[in-house]
Amino acid sequence: MRILITGGAGFIGSNIAFAIQDKYPDAKVYVLDNFSSGHFKNLIGFRGEVITGDIKDKSLWEYLRKHFSFDVVFHKAAITDTTVMDQKLMMETNADSFRYLLDAALDWGAKVIYASSAGVYGNTPAPMREDRGLEPENIYGFSKLMMDHIALDYMKRHPDMRIVGFRYFNVYGPRESFKGKTASMIYQLAVKMMRGEKPRIFKWGEQKRDFVYIKDVVRANLLALEKDVSGIFNIATGEARSFNEIIEILNRELGTNLETEYFDCPYDFYQEFTQADIGRAREVLGYEPEYSLEEGIRDYLKFIR
Ligand SMILES: NC(=O)c1ccc[n+]([C@@H]2O[C@H](COP(=O)([O-])OP(=O)(O)OC[C@H]3O[C@@H](n4cnc5c(N)ncnc54)[C@H](O)[C@@H]3O)[C@@H](O)[C@H]2O)c1
Incomplete structure (x- = not known):
């Protein structure tokens, strides 16, 4: 199995990299990161390879399409600082680059497991459910909602493609x-x-x-890897x-x-x-916070x- 983890030098991505390494020792794992909010120290002990690059860079995706092939892409790279107010930069980094990634994944026949966010719900009433309250309050939440729109469009146009989106709540660990x-x-x-x-x-x-612990988040990602499903899910407790x-x-x-x-x-x-509301993740993925x-x-x- 060949796996690409974008944002793999970051918090969630590096934890996924180590979990994959432990559970699938024969998998060939690549991390793609520009080391903006991630750090090499998160990858000490990682036995795979690193590709240094910016997900906004279209030519990077052309290079990857030409020279690599993956079975699964965990997409965690993003501007994660929710106080960044540069709308163009946020949209280009989080939303536009996602199209380049999905086109490459389509070529490879790869499953995509990407990070959305509870930021898509803004201040709407709890419990937040995947199909309502989509009123982000900042450009970060909006960029994640637009990623979900893009994912839903690809799911519709390419029903054989497997795409799983996770709206993480407050992850710690x-x-x-x-x-x-x-x-x-x-x-x-x-x-x-x-x-x-x-x-x-x-x-x-x-x-x-x-608040959701990183080990539950990693388990959700492994469930998405193993199950033959597409969809968008809240991941929380x-x-x-x-x-x-x-x-x-x-x-x-x-x-x-x-x-x-x-x-x-x-x-x-x-x-x-x-x-x-984690009912959908429970039902479809068998996700249960531990x-x-x-x-x-x-x-x-x-x-x-
Ligand atoms: N941690 C949370 O509570 C939380 C909640 C909701 C959603 N998320 C989402 O989960 C994902 C991972 O978040 P995290 O908490 O691990 O944050 P993080 O900042 O530790 O990880 C993001 C990684 O992406 C990399 N990156 C940023 N811009 C890039 C670019 N243009 N090209 C290549 N790499 C780039 C960073 O260097 C970093 O390694 C993000 O998409 C984030 O929006 C996280």
């Missing part, structure tokens, strides 16, 4: 540290509290998110938890008693509550330490 300020709040708070510093969050910490709860869990796990400092949220747009927030944080702390 090992190998996210190079994302800097865009790494999960769980990572940021854990690091601060391990230094003995007080956790700081927006007033009054009761905003809730559907289906349970919303608050920032106050994260701090409570961290205090308990770290044996600390650090008091929370609250400050005003500086953003005009801030999601108050996200929670996924890590509660408590279990995920406990497992993650072993790596952060």
Whole structure:
């Protein structure tokens, strides 16, 4: 099996690369990345090859079409900083390049498993379901929604092609540290509290998110690899938890008693509550999250330490 992982030097992509390496030792795995938010250190121990390039570059896809062939493409490369406001750059990187990739995959006869995002739902009411509330609040969410439109169009025009899109909610876990300020709040708070510093969050910490551990996300990707299906799926735990709860869990796990400092949220747009309906992923993929927030944080702390 020949596998391409775009964004493979990043958080989710590198975790997929290692999972594939473990589960399919004979697979030939290539990572394609431009090392903008990813880091080579995420790939220490990776036995495959790296292709350095920009997914926006049409000639790169021509080169790949000509010289390579893949059975599966995990597409995780994207501008992942949701505060980037350059609309043209965001659309070219996340949405337009996806067409080049799908055309190449069509040539190769490859299955495509790509990353969409819960950002497509903006601030619409929870639980978020794949077929409603598609009202992104920023250009990042819009670019991901446009990727879903492109995917649905290819699925319709090429019914034999297999395309799976994942709308990830808030993913946390090992190998996210190079994302800097865009790494999960769980990572940021854990690091601060391990230094003995007080956790700081927006007033009054009761905003809730559907946090999902990277191991569940990787398992969803492996299920998509194994199943003969196409479609777009929410990937989350289906349970919303608050920032106050994260701090409570961290205090308990770290044996600390650090008091929370609250400050005003500086953003005009801030999601108050996200929670996924994961019924479709359960039914079609057999996806079942295995890590509660408590279990995920406990497992993650072993790596952060
Ligand atoms: N982490 C989350 O909570 C989350 C939530 C929803 C969706 N997603 C999506 O999952 C995917 C992976 O995200 P992540 O959290 O691993 O982020 P990440 O920033 O760690 O990974 C993105 C990778 O893509 C690479 N990249 C960026 N632009 C590129 C370009 N033009 N050409 C080639 N490579 C490029 C980066 O260098 C990086 O290695 C993204 O598509 C993201 O939008 C992530």
